[in-house]
Amino acid sequence: MATNHHNNEPPKELFVPHERKEDTSEQISKPSRSFFQDARRTFFKNKAAVLSVILMIIIIIMSIIGPYFNDYGMDDQDLSRAKMPPRAPVLENVPFLGLEGTLQSNFRGETVEEATENAVMRYDNAEEYIDINVLSEGDGSDDSAEVEATYNIYEAKDMQDQYFWLGTDQLGRDQWTRIWLGTRVSLIIAFVAAAIDLLIGVAYGGISGYYGGRVDNIMQRILEILIGIPNLVVIFLLLVVLEPGIMSIVLALTITGWTGMARIVRGEVLKQKNEEYVLAARTLGQSNGKIIRKHLMPNVAGIIIINTMFTIPSAIFFEAFLSFIGLGIAPPEASLGALIDAGFKVFRLYPYMVLWPAILISVIMITFNLIGDGLRDAFDPKMHK
The missing domain is CATH 1.10.3720.10 (MetI-like)
Known part of the structure; x- marks a missing residue:
């Protein structure tokens, strides 16, 4: 009995001819980038560096236009406004920013009265403009009493309507x-x-x-x-x-x-x-x-x-x-x-x-x-x- 060797062969329908396209076989799927394009791409991935660039641009711009935000010049001296603390509109009401326009410090003495006197003498004897907060009553020993004094200097100098955003120096310059x-x-x-x-x-x-x-x-x-x-x-x-x-x-x-x-x-x-x-x-x-x-x-x-x-x-x-x-x-x-x-x-x-x-x-x-x-x-x- 003759054996049919073709019975074990897969049907021809399973074979699909492969079409090779010479013009696309080696085509680059993405555009090539130059070295400087790669460098720019890597730089912009660095968030700290990009943020630093933005911050530096802001500082450069402020160095150009910042001095013209108010009416004070580089050397506008006025001893009546010397050593004024920072005070900014709106922000003066926000705590912990240090822009409320007051001077604050702690003073010590043997008694609360002595510590208070030290504070009053330090702040031009303007007692009515100094707020005293007692931190320690003391026990009678040297400098055991302590008070916190807040000097409202803008009120003391009748300058409630003026603002020095970062204060003034010893000569009253902004x-x-x-x-x-x-x-x-x-x-x-x-x-x-x-x-x-x-x-x-x-x-x-x-x-x-x-x-x-x-x-x-x-x-x-x-x-x-x-x-x-x-x-x-x-x-x-x-x-x-x-x-x-x-x-x-x-x-x-x-x-x-x-x-x-x-x-x-x-x-x-x-x-x-x-x-x-x-x-x-x-x-x-x-x-x-x-x-x-x-x-x-x-x-x-x-x-x-x-x-x-x-x-x-x-x-x-x-x-x-x-x-x-x-x-x-x-x-x-x-x-x-x-x-x-x-x-x-x-x-x-x-x-x-x-x-x-x-x-x-x-x-x-x-x-x-x-x-x-x-x-x-x-x-x-x-x-x-």
Whole structure:
């Protein structure tokens, strides 16, 4: 009996021919992105960095328009309104904000009466405008009694219809106006320092790293000499010729402030200049200047941008330090460092005078550092997903 070998074969209807389309077999489903597009995408994923950018934009705008929110100028002195505490409309009724326009402190004495007398003497003997809250009756020993005194200074000076949003200083100048004008000065110095880094540091480091050899040796020896000169020494020498102010600080940064950027750029250029794309550009006959501008600089742009962002808070702190020790911005001009210095001298009696500029300079430095961290992650290829 013959065996039918075709009985075990599957029916032909189960087979469907595969149609291969050559034009779509290797089609990319998503559009390709450049390195900078990937960097931007990674940066915007960093919520802290994006929030810092928004906050920094607000601070920059306020430094421009903030001083014009009231009628007081930078140096409008009036001793009758000296050392007025912060007071803001509507917000004066919100507790714990410190904007109610009163001075408050604790006073001690052997008895409640003595502690109260100390409070009255401290606040210009304006007893009818001082609210006393007894904290401790005392036991007769030294300074065992304690009272909390609240001085309604706006009522005492018959200024109930006036508001100083951040208070006034020892000369009666409005702190709101001076803080934003001081922020403007500090930011100007910081951005000038960043521009010096870009113009001098990047150019110097790029030329030194690209040409190498004798040119690099000579330029690096000059750089080492400049790095060895402390900034304070440069400032002292400039003060012999110039008065304390923006010009002396900018010149000090021009002399020594760009050296760190120059060394970083030199190191990056040394790594990049032997890459194949640079060799190809040389083979095609492009000039050295064009190779540096068109090929090397874009490929080290990430590290340049990151270090520029870290330069700005360093310059702000440098200016604040100089102003704090009396070598920076000279009165009546203001900067954040100068305002902190003025408030520090009366910190125990009028803490609000140092509080607001200290908060602002801290916020500025933190935001720039967070932006720098975000840019560092954005320009790191390992962070791109």
